[in-house]
Amino acid sequence: MYAIEVDNLTKIYGKGETAVTALQDATFKVKPGELVAILGPSGSGKTTLLTCIGLINEPTYGRVVIDGTIVADGGWHSSIDLKRMRREKLGFIFQAHNLIPFLTAQENVMVALEINGLTRNDAKRRSIELLNALNLGHRINNFPSALSGGESQRVAIARALANRPRVILADEPTAALDTENGKNVMDLLKKLAVENNSAIMVVTHDHRMVENFDRILEVSDGRIVGEQSIVDIN
Amino acid sequence: MNLAIRDIRYHRGRFILTSVGLGLLLGVVISMGGIYRGLIADALAILNANKADIWVVQQGTNGPFAESSRIPEESRYRIATVPGVAAVSALAFQTIQIERMGKPFRFFLIGYAPGSFGGPPSIIAGRGISQKHYEMVVARSMSIGLGEKLRLGQNEYSVVGISDNIVSSGGDPAAYVTLADAQEIQFKKSNHAIRNERAKITANVAGNNSLSQQQAELLTQNIIASTESTHTVNSVMVRLAPGADLKETQERIQQWNYLRAISDEEQTAILAKGMIEKARMQLGLFRVILLIISGVIISLIIYTSTLDKIRVIATLKLIGAQNRVIIGMILQQSLLMGILAYGIGYVVILLTYEKFPRRIVLETFDLQSLFVIVMAICMISSFVGIRKALKVEPAEALGG
Ligand SMILES: Nc1ncnc2c1ncn2[C@@H]1O[C@H](COP(=O)(O)OP(=O)(O)OP(=O)(O)O)[C@@H](O)[C@H]1O
Ligand SMILES: [Mg+2]
Numbered sequence: 001m002y003a004i005e006v007d008n009l010t011k012i013y014g015k016g017e018t019a020v021t022a023l024q025d026a027t028f029k030v031k032p033g034e035l036v037a038i039l040g041p042s043g044s045g046k047t048t049l050l051t052c053i054g055l056i057n058e059p060t061y062g063r064v065v066i067d068g069t070i071v072a073d074g075g076w077h078s079s080i081d082l083k084r085m086r087r088e089k090l091g092f093i094f095q096a097h098n099l100i101p102f103l104t105a106q107e108n109v110m111v112a113l114e115i116n117g118l119t120r121n122d123a124k125r126r127s128i129e130l131l132n133a134l135n136l137g138h139r140i141n142n143f144p145s146a147l148s149g150g151e152s153q154r155v156a157i158a159r160a161l162a163n164r165p166r167v168i169l170a171d172e173p174t175a176a177l178d179t180e181n182g183k184n185v186m187d188l189l190k191k192l193a194v195e196n197n198s199a200i201m202v203v204t205h206d207h208r209m210v211e212n213f214d215r216i217l218e219v220s221d222g223r224i225v226g227e228q229s230i231v232d233i234n
Numbered sequence: 235m236n237l238a239i240r241d242i243r244y245h246r247g248r249f250i251l252t253s254v255g256l257g258l259l260l261g262v263v264i265s266m267g268g269i270y271r272g273l274i275a276d277a278l279a280i281l282n283a284n285k286a287d288i289w290v291v292q293q294g295t296n297g298p299f300a301e302s303s304r305i306p307e308e309s310r311y312r313i314a315t316v317p318g319v320a321a322v323s324a325l326a327f328q329t330i331q332i333e334r335m336g337k338p339f340r341f342f343l344i345g346y347a348p349g350s351f352g353g354p355p356s357i358i359a360g361r362g363i364s365q366k367h368y369e370m371v372v373a374r375s376m377s378i379g380l381g382e383k384l385r386l387g388q389n390e391y392s393v394v395g396i397s398d399n400i401v402s403s404g405g406d407p408a409a410y411v412t413l414a415d416a417q418e419i420q421f422k423k424s425n426h427a428i429r430n431e432r433a434k435i436t437a438n439v440a441g442n443n444s445l446s447q448q449q450a451e452l453l454t455q456n457i458i459a460s461t462e463s464t465h466t467v468n469s470v471m472v473r474l475a476p477g478a479d480l481k482e483t484q485e486r487i488q489q490w491n492y493l494r495a496i497s498d499e500e501q502t503a504i505l506a507k508g509m510i511e512k513a514r515m516q517l518g519l520f521r522v523i524l525l526i527i528s529g530v531i532i533s534l535i536i537y538t539s540t541l542d543k544i545r546v547i548a549t550l551k552l553i554g555a556q557n558r559v560i561i562g563m564i565l566q567q568s569l570l571m572g573i574l575a576y577g578i579g580y581v582v583i584l585l586t587y588e589k590f591p592r593r594i595v596l597e598t599f600d601l602q603s604l605f606v607i608v609m610a611i612c613m614i615s616s617f618v619g620i621r622k623a624l625k626v627e628p629a630e631a632l633g634g
Contacts, residue, residue, distance in 0.1 A: 047632065056552065056629045086628075087554025098549045098631045102244030107235060114235055115555045123235075143244070159553065171632065 001068050003166050003199030004030040009062035011048050022048040024222045030199040035190055037210040038203045040219035046203040047171055054090055054169045055082045067166040087116045091160030093170035099144040105155045106140040112162040130158040150181035161192060170202040174209055238566035252535050253571055256528060257578025263524045264583045268594030270517045275595045277403040277505040283355040286471035289496045290487055296504050298327060298469035299403045307465040316486045318478030323350035324467040326416040341376060341409050342402030345416020352471055354397035354410050361395050367415055371395035373407035387419040403505055405592055421464040432458055533615035536568045540619035547623050548631035560623050568616035572608045
């Protein structure tokens, strides 16, 4: 079974004269544990693709299947509980610091666990475990404002991984980081994909970051124009 | 994990400041309720202290507090003979304003017959009145020392006792003198007026030639005695004998058709409803307005704090938080603000209410109902914030 199946996915923003076709007929599949990069110029539709898979943006046409569940088939599938899917199956990492400013590093991770039904104690234990694994053991009680960009991004990764999601979606997770930190974050994602057997899709501008990826999807003008495995590049 | 408390903890300065402001507002609301209760308590203080069953007053009046009432002093002897009456006591009241230490000094002077009821409720220093004349017991709040002298009317009165606080229905502290002294202060005319009237009466009687010298003198004396008499009282209080019927006794007293017999219950109604009805409406209106203002402030604060949290709310939705998590966060903040503000208001009033110029009576029921009202206002006020929050799209977490 695939972690992600996308079939003729099309997203049109707006209506009539102002309508923008941000994504057109995207079709691909991602296996569990696979690390996929999405490359493409600005405005090509990368974020749109990610948010349609992430159940944040409603697809206009086409079908999206996550971990065997049809979530969209020409619009949301009628019986789908989007929030539940998001908290149970999906993990998000974004460029912007979308950590909650009034929660400490640990609490930012715990909140994802608690809304998914974990008890406070279990959430505590797991969050410490995750933050330790990401070398943030000494930062658990810091608020996001006191964390560096790389540290914030690792907390966001910890939060995205908290519920062992089948799919992790990352939109330019390294854009705000220097090359070294960026590489570290990418290595980490790669390692986690393998460990958790999660499918990971990462949007990036930076070609240097994709060397460890299994596959690259190239997006241009809303279409997937190239699909190559790293093996092909080499 | 409680998101509401985490957010408050992080922004505690802002939260505490707004709660203090709201708290002061609620303090005013609490004190207004207390003032209203104080008005009632003041209005009924003398009534409750005297424990009379019937207040006999001038017919056609709501006396002796709400309206002026004058009846002859001798009616107390007649009333005492009415079947069912166990004890009577005549009272003369008067509000007095004198100058003391350069400031106007107002109090309520009660004249009672020492030995019968209606005197000071309890003496906390000195003694009660024992002489027929020129002794005085004052309420503690008048802050007059034992042995001090006050000039009232044409005589000096020395303070022989301090009573526990007691006030008139208008809230002025009460002082006690003997009935005879009070009558003199209230009803005795000035020497000038007496001389004038005597001359007028003598001249009028002398002008009537049909009277003999002796008749004229007798008539003049009688007229003068009657015009100069101070044997008038404002009310006669009655206590019923055990088992006596209130209604029947009232009716028997009213057979003298210059008297009205008001039961204690009716008197309470006259004072509590009639006299302070306007004050109650006024205070009630202010309280409602202040509560509405509090509600508007709370909803504005909650709304702006929701706007500040749009990204947080979007992020929570993005990671799949249920609506109840988000509604809970906003609602709890609103309620916590209400609880804190209420607590601050309550403590402020608790610490200061004794220093208010008017009596403030804090009743548990009032405090509890205000708390419930404040909680309801908080809930309603958070509605605009919650509506806004529910409209937030998870995609809003992505924007740079
Ligand atoms: N909410 C929206 N409403 C209307 N048009 C939108 C909306 N979001 C994106 N678009 C348009 O859709 C197209 C694709 O946008 P998208 O954000 O997916 O590009 P991107 O590849 O992520 O770009 P970047 O690399 O700059 O992040 C763009 O033309 C954009 O203007
Ligand atoms: Mg983008």
